[in-house]
Amino acid sequence: MIEINEIHPNPAGIKRVAVLTSGGxxxxxxxxxxxxxRAAASQGIEVVGVRRGFSGLHRGEMHLLGPRDVANTIQRGGTILLTARSRTWRTPEGRAEGARYLREWGVGGLIVIGGDGSFHGGYHLQEEHGIPVIGVPGTIDNDLYGTDHTIGYFTAVETAxxxxxKLRDTGASHERIFVIEVMGRHAGHIALDVAVAGGAEEVFIPEDEKPIESVVEIVKQSVEKGKKGSIIIVAxxxxxxxxxxxxxxxxxxGLETRVSILGHIQRGGSPVSSDRILASRLGEAAVYALMDGQKGVMVGRTSGGITYTPLPETWQNSKDVSHDLYRCARVLSI
Known part of the structure; x- marks a missing residue:
């Protein structure tokens, strides 16, 4: 029989928390x-939703959120709280304004859903004003240290x-080469997964700055082997x-080559089940972390379990791509 403890200890005495989404x-x-x-409500804790991320926080764009306010949202893409980048938040004065609003609302902790830039913003708030901050990794790039996967990554891979x-079908019909660019400004996780799952002939990622010329010989060999089209993935x-x-x-x-940049389409759409489950686990864990007295950490999932990583470590340490998967991509491209 599985034992379910519905009431989580609350040694920190948290009565109200705030949540925002920030960055992409x-x-x-x-x-x-x-x-x-809903995790907070189950523990008798109120939640304040902050609209437009840190940009809205320093302007006091806040309102109470209850369980019914988030009904029918689990399947929706984007963020109902909206998101924005804020230059004002990068200043001590901007963060002081945000801290003032949080205190006026009686907030005992802030949950920040976003990437490393968002974590920077939350960490500075905590260090300067003593408001506990918990980070939840929400970025399609999967580049945050301290968690196996980030929220949005699985959906971005499936979208790409x-x-x-679809491009492979038309490439084979016209005997064309398609070079497809996927997101990943500093990390090749999406590109690598898409390359293996999509049967690409070659993949280029930031972690391996191999010369572009290497792909020319690969394409020539593919043609000699009778391939009618080739797919090249580039982060x-x-x-x-x-x-x-x-x-x-x-x-x-001299072969006909087409370049397709997928761009922001990878950020949109309904999240796949893996992202919904991961987000649900981490959102609940963030509430419990504040109740436990945690602060300045990111909640992550590693090997199936919930882990805490100090916020600075999430951006100071690099998260490498899987070298085994990279080798697999090369081996299977013959």
Whole structure:
């Protein structure tokens, strides 16, 4: 029999928490907001929703959220709280204004759903004004240290893969080379997963700045083996991006080459089940972390369990791509 403890200890005496989403949106953010609100409500804790991230916080754009306010949101992409970047928040004066509003609302802790830039903003607030901050990793890039996966990553991969499958069909029909750029300014996690799942002939990621010229020979060999079309995946953070890779192939082989940049389409859409589950687990864990007296940490999921990582470590330590998967991509591309 599974024992379920519905009441979580609250040694920190938390009575009200705030939640915001910041930086780039990611599918599953709404599921995380929903989890925060409902986990808090189950413990008799009120939740204040902050609109437009830190930009809204320093302007006092806040309102109470109850369980019914987050009904029918778990399947929605984007963020119901909206998100924005704020130059004002980068100043001590802007953060002081946000802290003043949080105190006026009686908030005992802030939950920040976002990436490393958002965590920076929350960490400075805590250090300067003593308001406990818990980070929830919400970014499609999957580049935060301290968690196996970030909210939005699984959906971004599926969205990109769907596009790759469609482009492969038309590439084979016209015997063209397609160079497809996926998101990943500083990390190649999306590109690598899409390359393996999409059967790509080559993948370029920021973690391995191999020369563009290497792809020319690969494409030539693919043609000699009778392939009618080739798919090349490029992370946006690779030097020169997809356009540079496409130009090199066109110049080096003379084959018709098309470049497709998927862009922000990868951020949108309904989150897949894995993102909904991850967001639900981490949103609940963030509430319990504040109740336990935790502060200045990110809640993550590692090997199936909930972990706490100090916020500075999430951006100071790098999260490498899987070298085994990178090798697998090369081996299976023959």
């Amino acid at each position: 949106d990611a599918p599953g953010m709404n599921a995380a907001i929903r989890a925060v609100v 893969l769907d596009a790759v499958d 946006e953070g690779y030097d020169g991006g997809a356009q540079a890779v496409g130009d090199a192939i066109q110049a080096g082989t």
